[in-house]
Amino acid sequence: MRWWRRESGRARLPRGEGPWAWLSAGSVSLSLLLLALLLGLLVSRGLGHFWSADVALVTLQDGRQLAGRAVREAPLPGGSGRERLYRTGNRDLDGAIWDWVALTAIRDVDYPQELVVLERRRWSEFIGRLVALAPEAGPRLEGEAAWSALEERLLELEARREAIRELREQTILPLVRRLEREGESEATQALAMAEARVAELRASLAGASLVLESVSGKRLIQPLEEVVRARRPNAMTAFDKLVAWGQDVWRFLSEGPRAANTAGGVWPAIFGTILMVMLMSLLVTPFGVLAAVYLNEVAHQGRLTRLVRIGVRNLAGVPSIVYGVFGLGVFVYGIGGRLDSWFFEASLPSPTFGTGGLLWASLTLALLTLPVVIVATEEGLARIPHRQREGALALGATRLEMLTRVVLPMATPAMLTGVILAVARAAGEVAPLMLVGVAKLAPQVPVDGDFPFLHLERKFMHLGYHIFDAAFHGGDVQAAMPLIYATALLLVLVILMLNLTAIFLRHHLRSRHGTLSSY
Amino acid sequence: MKPSAPNLPMRQRLRQGRDRLATALITAGGIGVIAAVMGIAVFLVVEVMPLFWPAQSPGVGLETLWLPQDLAGLEAPAYRWQPTLGDDGGPLFSLTPLAWGTLEAAAWSLVIAVPLALGAAAHSALFMPRRLRARLRPTLELMEALPGVVIGFVAGLVLAPWLERHLGLALALLLLLPPGLLLAGGLWRQLPARLQQRLPLGWAALWLMPWLVMTWLLAHWLGPRLESLWFGGDLRSWLEITLGLDYANRNAVIVGMAMGFAVVPSIYALAEDALSGVPRSLAEGAQALGATRWQTLWRVMLPAASPGVLSAVMIGAGRAVGETMIVLMASGNTALMTANPLDGLRSLAASIAIELPEAAPGGTHYRLLLLAALLLFAFTFLVNTLAEVVRTRLRRRYRRLGGPS
DSSP states (O other): OHHHHEETTEEOOOOSOOHHHHHHHHHHHHHHHHHHHHHHHHHHHHHHTTSOOOOEEEEETTSOEEEEEEEEEEEOTTSSSEEEEEEOOOHHHHSOSEEEEEGGGEEEEEOOTTEEEEEESSSOEEEEEEEEEEOSSSOOEEHHHHHHHHHHHHHHHHHHHHHHHHHIIIIIHHHHHHHHHHOSSTHHHHHHHHHHHHHHHHHHHSSOEEEEEOTTSOEEEEEGGGEEEEEOGGGOOHHHHHHHHHHHHHHHHHSOEETTTTEEOOHHHHHHHHHHHHHHHHHHHHHHHHHHHIIIIISOOSHHHHHHHHHHHHHTTSOHHHHHHHIIIIIIIIIIHHHHHHHOGGGTTSOSSSSOOHHHHHHHHHHHHHHHHHHHHHHHHHHSOHHHHHHHHHTTOOHHHIIIIIIHHHHHHHHHHHHHHHHHHHHHOOHHHHHHTBOSOOOSOSBOSSTTSBOTTSOBOOHHHHHHHHHHTSSOHHHHHHHHHHHHHHHHHHHHHHHHHHHHHHHHHHHHHHHHTTO | OOOOOTTSOHHHHHHHHHHHHHHHHHHHHHHHHHHHHHHHHHHHHHHHGGGGSTTTSTTOSHHHHHSOBOOTTOSSOBOOEESSOOTTSSOEEOOHHHHHHHHHHHHHHHHHHHHHHHHHHHHHHHTOOHHHHHHHHHHHHHHHHSOHHHHHHIIIIIIHHHHHHOHHHHHHHHHHHHHHHHHHHHHHHHSOHHHHHHSOGGGHHHHHHHHHHHHHHHHHHHHHHHHHHHSTTOHHHHIIIIIOOOOOSSOHHHHHHHHHHHHHHHHHHHHHHHHHTSOHHHHHHHHHTTOOHHHHIIIIIHHHHHHHHHHHHHHHHHHHHHOOHHHHHHSBOOOOOOOOTTSOBOOHHHHHHHHGGGSOTTSHHHHHHHHHHHHHHHHHHHHHHHHHHHHHHHHHHHHHHTOOO
């Protein structure tokens, strides 16, 4: 620091702040930069996944051809030159969906219009050419006619699939459950009819097939019913692509997962997350407010209350996994096991409530977020000037009336802030859920038309756990990466929105009470 | 309130009765809720107790849990956490590697988070204009709200492979960042006064960002050259051959970076509170005597606020010890006991998350994992309480010194 302060041997008043000031300024910008980098990564990769990028037809020096989308470039292991990774799809034909190509080995890159990208239920995508469409009956269609017929057929297929899904969810499943409960009844007949209808629809799906050819010349007969959608990215205009992008985002939000959570959508996970969080806030709000009102308005303000207050505050810092352990030990094994042996003896040893489920997960998270709500509500209560309470009491109100008519309405924004913060925290917690009821794949959402409509004992899917599962238990992580990015972006967006609401509310609250206490 | 006299009207008595009933209900409910939350500690203790009755769980005791054991096939006593399969058939329960992994991860995250967070707190308390500070706070609060599973995913699946490929670049970045910032400071002093006013130190956090990006580009250029100059072209094999350090893909440093990122906001918020709570008169006095703002911070504000800063670091440590998903996804989960920061680790919290669903309730393994949870609970609760006590003392001290103005 010396050189900074002394010049020409005479002590001078320091003009600068010295090196540390710059290092500290740098740490702020570094933190902000890291945050921006993380969010930017999530947004670009998460949203970019749905963009149907052009498909390149690459001709190599040795004459081999491949078609795919360029993913990234990296230097060659030897250190000379670079190589490029193509996602070529066609797992059933080539055995892999990736292809590394050295840049020097590429002779020519072209973007021919006729390349199609098919999204399929099995083997994920196909990239290549459409040779012909072979309907159940009638002549084969080839060339451009095949493409327009394919688009038409896909729309039709979509409608039939939707019909099957609706039949299964709204007719068959309730009937099956009724049968399980009541045994033989007229439900059997209805069930047989519905199943016949499904079989009929299903049969109408099958039949037509596509003749496909990869760019390397391998032929493939693809049953049409396996195809989810077909695109020709190179022939699409930017506007077409934008529309397709919107459709794909909507599919992602509204469909269920496919291929062991590495493809498809996340609708059950969104539903499970929201439902669990809603149940949790229903549980946590009354109890949290009750405890806060007790601590702040009713309890004798002595040493014990102060200790309890510090204790509650510190529980907010206890690791979430500890709450998960508590939930597993007390709710699932303790209370759940007891409930099973009392009410669900018939289905033992397979547990009903004695295993993780929606109810236990929301209870555990309610416990986890209870300190947040208590602390926020208490802060709100403490902010209310004492003369408000005294005024109410002086006018003859009882304590209950004072609380419900004067104090609680004034503390509502604070409570709301607490609940929203609790929801934001709960939506992001995954560790405790792994112990008390989240499932890798739960095709039945916990709400349906079957009595009692909300099935608290069922397991559910969760966005956060979906990320963990797809990232660490899936087969081909590389192939699932774009989807994980999209899921992560969705989760972050939900949580950021909740937090922004809380921040806004708190700001609003501060300004309101600022004017209030200046009376 | 007098007991209801007979001459009070019916309505009045009803109201008072209702009031008394409601008060009783609130009291019962409040105490019940608080007892339920506090019940966590009781539950854990009760469930863990049988572990230390010799009849219930043979072969488990303080020595086997925490001291190295003689194992068949090994010359020296060793620590092993192998809950399902041991070498000689039986499970091996040594909590030491897990506790070590937890502390190692927490230590590395603090190494990364503390300088960043305290630097940021100092800068925003000292130099930042009020308007910018009011914006920075919520931004960092949003950073705190990022779910662990997302950070863990990015650390484990994006950062870890990237770092493995770009070790040289990372090293160059580490070497270039501090001198780069100092250089920025030196250059700024050479600027004409008008430009200095356009780019004030208070807004440095924003206009330094492009500078940092430039530093990154420079590191990108320098990294491979540095690697070939000093480390024979490949830093990773140099580490393995010369220093004998294994490089695991997911390692303690990655965990430290990810968790450091997650912990920065909470340390920042508390430290900034402590620093900006220092009574104005102290800082103004120091500046009136001719100290620079940084000297004021170092000699006056920091000594006054040091308990608060310490408690901020403690809360950060508590959070780092208990964080589950980041460690689970970024650490590789190998129960090793090495001081090598480039090797994997397994923490207590991650072990609970992985193993507890499979452990038979009531068994030794189950109870041991509950013991791990109890340890985490006790540690974080104690650390947080200590930090809270320190903060309360500090607030009292500030009030004595003249109160936050």
